[in-house]
Structure formats: structure tokens, C-alpha cells
Amino acid sequence: xxxxxxxxxxxxxxxxxxxxxxxxxxxxxxxxxxxxxxxxxxxxxxxxxxxxxxxxxxxxxxxxxxxxxxxxxxxxxxxxxxxxxxxxxxxxxxxxxxxxxxxxxxxxxxxxxxxxxxxxxxxxxxxxxxxxxxxxxxxxxxxxxxxxxxxxxxxxxxxxxxxxxxxxxxxxxxxxxxxxxxxxxxxxxxxxxxxxxxxxxxxxxxxxxxxxxxxxxxxxxxxxxxxxxxxxxxxxxxxxxxxxxxxxxxxxxxxxxxxxxxxxxxxxxxxxxxxxxxxxxxxxxxxxxxxxxxxxxxxxxxxxxxxxxxxxxxxxxxxxxxxxxxxxxxxxxxxxxxxxxxxxxxxxxxxxxxxxxxx
Amino acid sequence: xxxxxxxxxxxxxxxxxxxxxxxxxxxxxxxxxxxxxxxxxxxxxxxxxxxxxxxxxxxxxxxxxxxxxxxxxxxxxxxxxxxxxxxxxxxxxxxxxxxxxxxxxxxxxxxxxxxxxxxxxxxxxxxxxxxxxxxxxxxxxxxxxxxxxxxxxxxxxxxxxxxxxxxxxxxxxxxxxxxxxxxxxxxxxxxxxxxxxxxxxxxxxxxxxxxxxxxxxxxxxxxxxxxx
Numbered sequence: 001x002x003x004x005x006x007x008x009x010x011x012x013x014x015x016x017x018x019x020x021x022x023x024x025x026x027x028x029x030x031x032x033x034x035x036x037x038x039x040x041x042x043x044x045x046x047x048x049x050x051x052x053x054x055x056x057x058x059x060x061x062x063x064x065x066x067x068x069x070x071x072x073x074x075x076x077x078x079x080x081x082x083x084x085x086x087x088x089x090x091x092x093x094x095x096x097x098x099x100x101x102x103x104x105x106x107x108x109x110x111x112x113x114x115x116x117x118x119x120x121x122x123x124x125x126x127x128x129x130x131x132x133x134x135x136x137x138x139x140x141x142x143x144x145x146x147x148x149x150x151x152x153x154x155x156x157x158x159x160x161x162x163x164x165x166x167x168x169x170x171x172x173x174x175x176x177x178x179x180x181x182x183x184x185x186x187x188x189x190x191x192x193x194x195x196x197x198x199x200x201x202x203x204x205x206x207x208x209x210x211x212x213x214x215x216x217x218x219x220x221x222x223x224x225x226x227x228x229x230x231x232x233x234x235x236x237x238x239x240x241x242x243x244x245x246x247x248x249x250x251x252x253x254x255x256x257x258x259x260x261x262x263x264x265x266x267x268x269x270x271x272x273x274x275x276x277x278x279x280x281x282x283x284x285x286x287x288x289x290x291x292x293x294x295x296x297x298x299x300x301x302x303x304x305x306x307x308x309x310x311x312x313x314x315x316x317x318x319x320x321x322x323x324x325x326x327x328x329x330x331x332x333x334x335x336x337x338x339x340x341x342x343x344x345x346x347x348x349x350x351x352x353x354x355x356x357x358x359x
Numbered sequence: 360x361x362x363x364x365x366x367x368x369x370x371x372x373x374x375x376x377x378x379x380x381x382x383x384x385x386x387x388x389x390x391x392x393x394x395x396x397x398x399x400x401x402x403x404x405x406x407x408x409x410x411x412x413x414x415x416x417x418x419x420x421x422x423x424x425x426x427x428x429x430x431x432x433x434x435x436x437x438x439x440x441x442x443x444x445x446x447x448x449x450x451x452x453x454x455x456x457x458x459x460x461x462x463x464x465x466x467x468x469x470x471x472x473x474x475x476x477x478x479x480x481x482x483x484x485x486x487x488x489x490x491x492x493x494x495x496x497x498x499x500x501x502x503x504x505x506x507x508x509x510x511x512x513x514x515x516x517x518x519x520x521x522x523x524x525x526x527x528x529x530x531x532x533x534x535x536x537x538x539x540x541x542x543x544x545x546x547x548x549x550x551x552x553x554x555x556x557x558x559x560x561x562x563x564x565x566x567x568x569x570x571x572x573x574x575x576x577x578x579x580x581x582x583x584x585x586x587x
Binding site for chain 1: 486488489491492493494495496497498499502506509510513587
């Protein structure tokens, strides 16, 4: 459906996008995740044909979008977009949602039906006559969403769909996006700096950093097997530990970290400088050394415990810093507190080893 | 003080008893100023839009010149119109000098920079995000321009009211182009100037009160529009 080919975008001396290529299949939901300033919005604006790439090509359904202005307008009319900070026209909610249909010359009766349906989908029935500019941030976001979906777009682009919303409104908007994907079978491209949102809403994730797509894959792959240290840190792998491979045998490597040895599944050769990525939720804690299938067990001292909702983030010193995420109930049962010694364990399969410096 | 109070009371009497001269002057003033504003709107809102929506060399300089002309001296405009339409002038053959038509022409010239310049400012006031939103929703270039104009409608309406305010309150151009002919080209301001000079302060005061009331109505409407 969407084919991005070696797209560069420069503003003066600043290169925002550096040769980006990827495809999005019809009906697929792709989340482009990356830190602020990575070029996500620029990429979305190029796909929405609001901007032209400095070089490279963009094909929608096989049609070269650089062909002519007429072709660009025709393609643009098949795309819906919700901007990061959506603006509404100085008109009623109804007129805002009806805008895209009116400019396409939609008949009055069918226009009314479609607007009504779109407002129902975003839970804004009854808001028709309200002035759109008097709505709250969450409601404005939903009007923008209704305005984008009312034209039944083949492609829906969402730029940070919940960047300015409180957690309740975010949850609401995410629920609506999921419903739209399912009911309308729209191809979705979403930009977000919230990697967990990408995980919740997308079939596939592309990691965009400093204008380059560094990795694409299913959410599970991105979060558990990041390709580089930068990606690992961005997708909140709490433990990214530098070390050197000391031995390698039958796919299991030993990695030396400050006199301790961490075992993981990898094919790196001895002497190579690597990083071990261990998700904090993979680390379990115990008061005594108990027999388990985990190849890695270290005695460590608790440095700090921070409560995060129903979880407790436990920072340990095991000769190297290690973070574990346990339920608060477990933390209470184990009577975890700063200064206490505990055993931290994790499986070799929970250790993802990558090169210390990216390729 | 008592003279002022006397003039004020007499003025109110003239207004509330519906003095024919007061009514006639007020009607003629409104007629001329409304015609000027309407004509100015028809010509200079499109011109302002044309300037805003097109990029060309010297655009910034042109906008600066337009803004400078906001304070165009009314007597200078009066002089231009007088010279143009006087018998020896290039358009003297039209024979419109000292008629309401010449006054309308003068006022249109006077408010042209205000309507053009403030139309440009009104359109600038519409955020770029509105333009992007319209384009992204599939608007053609023409539909995008329509949308931006619609978004700026209250600011443009306020611009017209300001133009009307400028037209109705000026005296120099109206005197020079209309000649202050009784029952024909006398307006609120020109009559006030004349009647005061001959000592008829009561009539001047009555007309002044009407002028202030009209200015107040314009100000209230501008404020209300700017809040929308």
C-alpha cells in the first residue's frame, strides 16, 4: 500500500531524514517510534503529501506521488491524518467533521449519516452543535479523529495521537484507534515517542532515530531483541551492561562484567566487546540461592526501591548495576529494603547480546 | 459650563424630536460611509487576499507601504480627488466633484490601505496548522483559500468596521470632495465643522452625540467580533 524508497529530507543544512525505505502492507498498522526530533513528524508529513522529499520516492498503491499535483490531490483524498496538536476550524463539531465530505461534494443525506456514524465511533454523539474550539484536549483529539475517519480513508496517519492527553484520555483514544483499525480495516501509520503505545496498537514497529530507520519488526522482537544499544535504551531495556565475551560454546556465551560472568545465547566470539540487554521483568529475586533453571544467579545488595503502580523497581549492586521489576506484593513478602542482600536470577535466554558499538 | 450644558440639552432635544435636518444629515452620512465601506470591501478584501496568497518579489515592501498608508492624511486624499475630478482634471468630464459620488470615491481611497492591510493581517492570523488541516483533509488550493478566508471571517468583519469608522469620522476629504452643500453633501463631520464655526453649537453637539454613538456601536461590534 505504501512504499517509501530512499527518502531524504533536508531543511537547509539540516538533514532530517536520511535515506529511509520501508513498506506498509494494506490493512497493516505500523508504528514509527523514536525520540523527539528523530524525524517522525516530517516522515508523516511526507507520506501525507504535505511536503515533498528532497530526494527519493513515495508510492501509494503503486502510484508515484511525485507525478503531478492532480495525482497528489487524488492520493491525498485517500489519506486521513490526525496531527500531534490537532486544530479545529472555528465552527461547530458537526461542521468540522463534515469538512472532508463537503469538499468532496458528498450529498447532504449521506453526509449527515456519515458524520453521525463518525461521531458515534469516537463517542461524541450529542456534541454536533458545540463550538469545536471550546472542547477539551481529549475531545478535540476525538473530533480530529472523527474528521479523519469520516472520509473512510484507506490510509490513516496519526502523529503522536496522545502526546498532549492525560492518562484517562490516552486510554480512551487508544481504545478508539483499535476500534477504527478493526472496524474500518484501515492501513495505519502512527508516529509515537511512547514505545509502549506502539506495542499496544501496532502490528509492526519501525525505530526511527536521527533520521534513520534502525530496526523494523514485530513489537515483541523490537522490545526483546533490539539491534543496538541505542534502541535497547530507547525501548526501555533497563539493563544494558557492557562486557567482553570470555568464552563461547554451542551457542552459549560467557560474558565478563567486572569480574562476574553473565551467560547468554549468542554467537559472538571470545574477545568481542558486547552489551547484554536484560529486561528488568526477566530478573527474579530471592532471599536464598534456590535451585532453578536460570543460568545466571548473583548475590547483590539493594540500593534503592521505587514503587511504580503495582510494581516495585529494585536497583541492585551485583558487582555491576542490575534492575529488577517485581510486584509490590512480592517485594513486601520478601521484605525488600535498601541495604538488604538478595539473589538475582535470570535465564540465559533472557539475555540478548549485541555489539557494544552498532554496525 | 452652563452654555455647554444648554447645548447638550438642546442637542438631545434635536435628536429625540427627530429634527429633519439632523435626520437627513445622519442618513446621508450613513449612506456615503456604508457605500464606501461596501465598495472598499468588494475591491480590497480580494486584493489583500491576492497579496497574502501569492509570493512575489517586493511583497514585504508592498505590505510595509500599505501599512504606512493607514495614516494617510484625509486632506491629501481630498486634494487628490479634487484635482482629479475638477474641471481641469483628468476625469473632470465626469462632473462628479461636489457630489456624494466624489465623497464615496475619496473615502474608498482613504480606507483602501486599512482594508487591504488588515485583510492581510487577518489572514496571517489564521494558523498554518489550519492550512495543513484543510490540505490534509483533501482540500484543493481554491478550497484551502476559501477555508482560510472563512477562518478569518470575524477578523475581516472587524476590519470592515474599522474602515467604516475611519470613513464616517473623517472631515477633510469629505469637505474637499463634497463641498458641504446643504441637503446634498453635508455629513455629520462637515456640518459639525461648519456649524461650530458660525456659533451653532447645539446642532454640532447633536451631530457629535450621534457620531459618538455610532463610533460606540462600531467599537462594541469590533470587540465582539474579535472575541469570536
